[in-house]
Amino acid sequence: MARKIGSRYTAHQILGRGSAGTVWLGEGPEGPVAVKLLREDLASDQDLVERFVQERSALLCLDHPRVxxxxxxxxxxxxxxxxMDLVRGTDLRTRLEHExxxxxxxxxxxAADIADGLAAAHAAGIVHxxxxxxxxxxxxxxxxxxGGAPPALLTDFGVAKLIDSPSRTRATSIIGTPDYLAPEIVEGLPPRASVDIYALATVLYELLAGFTPFGGGHPGAVLRRHVTETVAPLPGIPDELWQLIHQCLAKAPASRLRAVEVAARLRELLPALEGLPPLDIDEQSEELYEDEPLADSHTPHDPHAPHGTNTHAVPAQRGGAVPLVHSGAGPDANRDTHTSMRVPGADELAGGAHGTARTPRAVGEARAGSARHRAAERRRRLKMGAAALLAAVVLAVGGWLATSDDETGSLPMPSAGYSPQ
Incomplete structure (x- = not known):
């Protein structure tokens, strides 16, 4: 059912739903548009409305091909x-689910395209x-x-900042998506441009490995890993590319590159990456995301399907519009946009073993700490225990026989009352 949005726009069709609101395919004076309608409880927050109006000029002035x-x-x-502009295609999450x-x-x-968009935003004083x-x-x-990659555009600028208004969050809360949060955000520091660089490096790592470096399990555990753990190297990529990722995932914000530097260095590396196949390493452990729906590997990827469309669950909509939020069938605790979480205390951040970030490994090898790994360890300990027990029995019997032979020089004599006849 069509509905009016202000005096200039008409929303015709829901394209997707997210934690912040609903995205509609709309029509305006200049043609088709994507309309992100925020939730009613957000619209009723006067402080948020005022912040919304204050951000208007900055967001309208952010004009870049990669945004x-x-x-x-x-x-x-x-x-x-x-x-917002209507982009026809899909989102990067959908492509990852298929490939x-x-x-x-x-x-x-x-990643270079994303860095270009971030560089323009940061130059305008906007942090995504x-x-x-x-x-x-x-x-x-x-x-x-x-590499056959279509141009990438970054969207949802300003939404996190709008949601994270003082009236809606406390000083002990953080807004964001756990897998991509920079350590300084987890520790309660104000977000600056460097948090976007950390998130971009996490996305690049995920594109290469198939999983994020610190993700998996309870959101609180993910937050702690961002602060306490070091990223595990990715085998099979040029050292220069790994050094760039590693530097952008530095715990200290000042140690990370700027967006314009990331874009330039990535493009310098492109010729060296020509012809390299996707990495042959294990993907995220199934025990960590057992509740997540898996993409249907038999369903062809439709590049024209709307962003967020679950193409293996509903018919593909060729030529469809691109909504600006994820529209999965159910909430994802690890990746839901603008998840509000309590800032962990210093004792919680200090807890846990260090150096346990997700480590790439050979395909088929059980990941350390996973249920499959623990089961294999139990089987190994049982085998070792059985072997040790058998060895002890053999040694005991051999020792008894040797002792008896030394004392008598022959086999033991029958006991009283026993007749060999």
Whole structure:
């Protein structure tokens, strides 16, 4: 059912739902648009509405080929909406669900596009705060880039900042997606441009490995790993690419590169990545994400399907519009946008073993700490115990026989009352 959004826009069809609101395919004076209508409880928050209006000029001025442009911000009664460019294609999360991991050339090209968008935003004084595959759109109608990667555009600028208003969060809360949160955010420090670089490096690691370096399990455990653990190296990629990822995942924000530097260095590395296949390493442990739906490997990927569309569950919509939020069938505690979480205390952040971040390993090898690994360890200990017991029995019997032989020089004599006859 169509509905009016302000005086200039009409929303025709829901494209997706997210934690912050609903994305509609809309129509405006200049043609089709994507309209992100925020939740009613957000629209009723006067402080948020004022912040929304204050951010209007900055968001409207953010004009870059690698950024999904914000055309308008609408405040009309109970409606609070962002009107954005309509991008036809899919999002990076959908592509990962189909391909699991990308070839290094395509991964680096996409990351370079994201870095370009971040560089423009940071130059305008805007911090994204929620860089992740769900917020990266792939333009299916544009010419493909290196490695067959379509141009990538970063979306959802300003939404995290709008949601994270003083009236909605306390000083002991953080807003973000656990897998991609920089350590300083976990520790309660204000977000600066460097948090986007950390998240971008996490996305690049995920594109190459098929899993994030610190993800898996309870969100609280993920937050602690960001602060206490070191990232495990990725085998099979040039050392220069790994050094870039490692530097951008530095715990100290000042040690990370700037977005413009990341983009330049990635593009310098592209020729060296030509022809390299996707990494042959194990993906995330099934025990860590056992509740997550798995992509249907038999369903072909539709590059024209709307962003967030579950193409193996519903018919593909060719030529569809790209919504600006993830529209999965159910909430994902690890990747839900703008998850509000308590800031862990110093004792909690200090707890746990160090050096236990997810380590790439050979395909088929059980991951340390997983249920399969623990079962294998139990079997190994049982075998070792049985072997030790058998060895002890053999030694005991041999010792008894040797002692008896030494004392009598022959076999023991029969006991009283026993007749060999």
């Amino acid at each position: 999904v442009g914000v055309r308008d911000l609408v405040v009309d009664g109970n409606d609070l909406a962002l009107v 699991r991991r990308l070839a290094p050339l395509a991964a680096a090209a996409i 705060r929620d860089v992740k595959p769900e917020n990266v759109l792939l333009d299916a109608l544009a010419p493909e880039g290196p």
